[in-house]
Amino acid sequence: MDKRIFILSLIASAGLAASAETINISTPATSLIVRADRGAEPELLYYGARLADADVDAVVSTAKAHPAYPVYGMRTQSETALSVRHADGNMALRPLVTSVSRDSVDGLPVTTVHMRDQIYPVEVNLNYRTYPGTDVIDTWVDVVNGEKGELVLDRYASGYLPVRRGDVWVSHLYGSWANEGRLMQEPLQPGIKRIKNNDGARNSHTAHAEIMLSLDGRPNELHGPTIGAALCYGGNYRIDIDTDDSEYHHLIAGINEANSAYHMRRGETFTTPPLALTYSDEGTSGVSRNFHRWGRKYKLAHGDRERKILLNSWEGVYFDINEPGMTAMIDDIASMGGELFVMDDGWFGGKYQRNSDNAALGDWTVDTRKLPGGVPALVSAADKRGIKFGIWIEPEMTNTVSELYEKHPDWVVCPPGRDPLTGRGGTQLVLDMSNPEVQDFVVKVVDDLMTENPGIDYIKWDANMGIQNHGSLYLPADRQSHLYIDWHRGLEDVCRRIRAKYPDLTIQACASGGGRANWGVLPYFDEFWVSDNTDALQRVYMQWGTSYFFPAIAMASHISAAPNHQTFRTIPLKYRIDVAMSGRLGMEIQPRNMTDEEKDLCRRAIARYKEIRPVVQFGDLYRLQSPYDGRGVASLMYVADDKDEAVFYWYKTEEFVNQHLPRVRMAGLDPDKTYRITELNRVDNTPLDCEGLTFSGKYLMDNGLEIPYTHDLDYHKLNDYASRVLRLEAVR
Numbered sequence: 001m002d003k004r005i006f007i008l009s010l011i012a013s014a015g016l017a018a019s020a021e022t023i024n025i026s027t028p029a030t031s032l033i034v035r036a037d038r039g040a041e042p043e044l045l046y047y048g049a050r051l052a053d054a055d056v057d058a059v060v061s062t063a064k065a066h067p068a069y070p071v072y073g074m075r076t077q078s079e080t081a082l083s084v085r086h087a088d089g090n091m092a093l094r095p096l097v098t099s100v101s102r103d104s105v106d107g108l109p110v111t112t113v114h115m116r117d118q119i120y121p122v123e124v125n126l127n128y129r130t131y132p133g134t135d136v137i138d139t140w141v142d143v144v145n146g147e148k149g150e151l152v153l154d155r156y157a158s159g160y161l162p163v164r165r166g167d168v169w170v171s172h173l174y175g176s177w178a179n180e181g182r183l184m185q186e187p188l189q190p191g192i193k194r195i196k197n198n199d200g201a202r203n204s205h206t207a208h209a210e211i212m213l214s215l216d217g218r219p220n221e222l223h224g225p226t227i228g229a230a231l232c233y234g235g236n237y238r239i240d241i242d243t244d245d246s247e248y249h250h251l252i253a254g255i256n257e258a259n260s261a262y263h264m265r266r267g268e269t270f271t272t273p274p275l276a277l278t279y280s281d282e283g284t285s286g287v288s289r290n291f292h293r294w295g296r297k298y299k300l301a302h303g304d305r306e307r308k309i310l311l312n313s314w315e316g317v318y319f320d321i322n323e324p325g326m327t328a329m330i331d332d333i334a335s336m337g338g339e340l341f342v343m344d345d346g347w348f349g350g351k352y353q354r355n356s357d358n359a360a361l362g363d364w365t366v367d368t369r370k371l372p373g374g375v376p377a378l379v380s381a382a383d384k385r386g387i388k389f390g391i392w393i394e395p396e397m398t399n400t401v402s403e404l405y406e407k408h409p410d411w412v413v414c415p416p417g418r419d420p421l422t423g424r425g426g427t428q429l430v431l432d433m434s435n436p437e438v439q440d441f442v443v444k445v446v447d448d449l450m451t452e453n454p455g456i457d458y459i460k461w462d463a464n465m466g467i468q469n470h471g472s473l474y475l476p477a478d479r480q481s482h483l484y485i486d487w488h489r490g491l492e493d494v495c496r497r498i499r500a501k502y503p504d505l506t507i508q509a510c511a512s513g514g515g516r517a518n519w520g521v522l523p524y525f526d527e528f529w530v531s532d533n534t535d536a537l538q539r540v541y542m543q544w545g546t547s548y549f550f551p552a553i554a555m556a557s558h559i560s561a562a563p564n565h566q567t568f569r570t571i572p573l574k575y576r577i578d579v580a581m582s583g584r585l586g587m588e589i590q591p592r593n594m595t596d597e598e599k600d601l602c603r604r605a606i607a608r609y610k611e612i613r614p615v616v617q618f619g620d621l622y623r624l625q626s627p628y629d630g631r632g633v634a635s636l637m638y639v640a641d642d643k644d645e646a647v648f649y650w651y652k653t654e655e656f657v658n659q660h661l662p663r664v665r666m667a668g669l670d671p672d673k674t675y676r677i678t679e680l681n682r683v684d685n686t687p688l689d690c691e692g693l694t695f696s697g698k699y700l701m702d703n704g705l706e707i708p709y710t711h712d713l714d715y716h717k718l719n720d721y722a723s724r725v726l727r728l729e730a731v732r
């Protein structure tokens with residue numbers, strides 16, 4: 001090492017060491033304590049339930065200190081969050097605290113621990129942000145390269161959290177297309193539990209970038225200390241929980257650095273996505289409520305705005321789009337009380353028609369052979385019926401069979417010198433979002449659509465392919481490893497530009513179903529399509545898992561046909577409605593194929609949903625009985641903030657003669673309030689025993705209500721499903 005630099009750095013650290021600082025970041029119910037002594041590595045001392053002021057000093061002096069952000073080089077034997085290669089090839093980094101600042105960024109309090117390497121001009125800023133009125137703290141890092149040459153980032157996680165060993169269980173989601181959001185709960189064992197994604201474009205079909213840690217044994221929905229962590233990122237991620245030989249589990253979460261070494265020029269700053277942390281002693285539902293409240297208030301687009309009840313054309317007509325068909329669907333949903341009609345795939349194409357999934361993506365002009373009046377005719381048809389109009393696009397993609405690809409073969413993700421791999425339909429390709437020309441094109445797709453049809457209220461934004469081969473024809477040879485990150489920066493930039501121009505537009509994130517359920521993209525989207533699987537029974541499981549991290553207002557949940565198009569299961573309409581009504585209600589069916597009786601049931605359900613919509617979409621979720629427990633029933637409820645209203649859902653998940661189901665106790669009510677019970681969507685010949693009666697919140701939470709296991713129906717209507725939706729209203 002250069003002697004002069006060494007002496008200078010010694011002087012610098014000696015001068016700084018004088019000032020010691022304890023940072024206490026707190027939310028109404030949580031505290032995070034970091035020691036940031038000048039000239040030393042910052043240390044994380046505590047994260048958990050809010051500390052009483054009187055305890056802080058004692059906790060600080062007795063806590064087991066961990067690095068607040070472990071860095072590779074002078075610490076080589078444990079997992080680290082950051083590892084770099086300096087321009088001279090040196091691989092060690094030791095950022096020491098230079099100062100602490102407290103700012104307000106976009107109205108939110110941010111505390112930053114500024115660090116600088118002991119020797120090299122590399123700065124690392126460790127940020128913590130709180131969100132007033134919520135119990136979420138997020139953390140992220142900025143790395144600034146002050147070196148003359150390139151600094152290469154080999155690992156660049158967003159955050160680190162040590163978690164005291166004990167009987168700690170992790171809850172996480174896994175799955176695949178049409179089976180998203182499956183809940184897995186398992187105890188942490190020695191070794192690394194890794195949750196990761198490599199899709200490139202969408203990241204939540206398989207694993208999810210969010211986890212919960214139940215600190216005190218098997219996860220419980222209503223009780224027990226629980227930590228939640230959500231990486232707010234739409235791209236490849238890696239969440240590691242390393243259980244080493246110490247007393248701690250080590251959680252490190254961030255962008256997946258696999259095949260993604262990042263080269264930084266002099267003066268460049270690399271900012272990681274934030275890792276949102278929360279803590280609740282009210283179990284996994286408590287952590288969910290924390291995420292939901294924070295998500296609605298600060299993250300989700302229009303988290304304070306009620307969502308419209310819609311009909312989407314996909315499962316009703318698939319690619320068979322034509323003007324009379326669309327107009328008939330507009331009529332049908334309007335007549336059932338719906339508020340929005342969404343025309344799905346199949347409406348566009350010029351030289352190549354979009355009659356199946358193998359052509360025309362990228363050619364976003366209306367196919368006037370199908371829709372002679374274009375989109376304006378449909379917008380005005382909707383307008384005449386007093387509803388809104390929405391449209392499907394998949395703007396980040398193209399097909400080999402398209403005018404766009406003919407014109408711009410270099411716009412797709414493709415390994416230089418090879419033919420690209422194709423996806424859906426045997427011809428689909430992903431556009432290279434790292435290319436600014438492609439970004440402009442994608443913005444223009446939305447811009448043109450909106451300029452020509454300002455009446456469009458809603459866009460379903462799809463993404464049906466991941467990055468399957470590595471290569472950008474735009475990025476230079478020495479930046480090929482930037483593809484995954486720059487692709488996402490490109491997408492986010494596009495989303496920001498679209499949102500700046502169309503702040504009121506409702507946009508759904510769809511990605512072959514639930515491929516884009518993450519807090520990285522949701523600031524630009526109002527909701528996501530939970531899954532292409534609309535089977536109500538499987539949805540009970542998928543929506544249960546998804547609700548761990550995402551609020552009902554964001555979870556698009558549609559009534560579809562029977563037999564179901566994915567599982568071929570025949571489920572009665574009542575059950576399909578009851579499941580869809582626990583999320584953002586919509587329909588995805590051909591109304592022409594429904595009987596008048598079925599339409600009438602939907603009409604009544606839509607009217608009722610409008611009444612309970614504020615509670616479902618803005619209320620607090622209490623998961624009561626998990627379908628994963630295999631007890632034959634699943635149950636959950638939403639409770640309004642003031643606890644004056646609630647909605648209770650009960651779904652039987654299996655049918656056996658003379659079976660014994662648990663009686664489900666309610667939660668989240670005011671024990672001292674009295675609630676009147678009204679059953680919604682009743683199909684039974686006789687009302688429930690509790691219909692119209694009042695019970696104290698205490699009784700309902702101590703005992704729950706007795707729910708009959710079957711419906712009282714005429715013989716020819718009997719079936720093996722049962723479900724109930726009860727509305728609870730506080731009476732004065």
Ligand code: GLA
Binds near residue numbers: 462464512
């Ligand atoms: C994806 C979506 C579906 C539908 C089709 C259209 O699969 O998830 O909802 O929009 O594309 O091609």
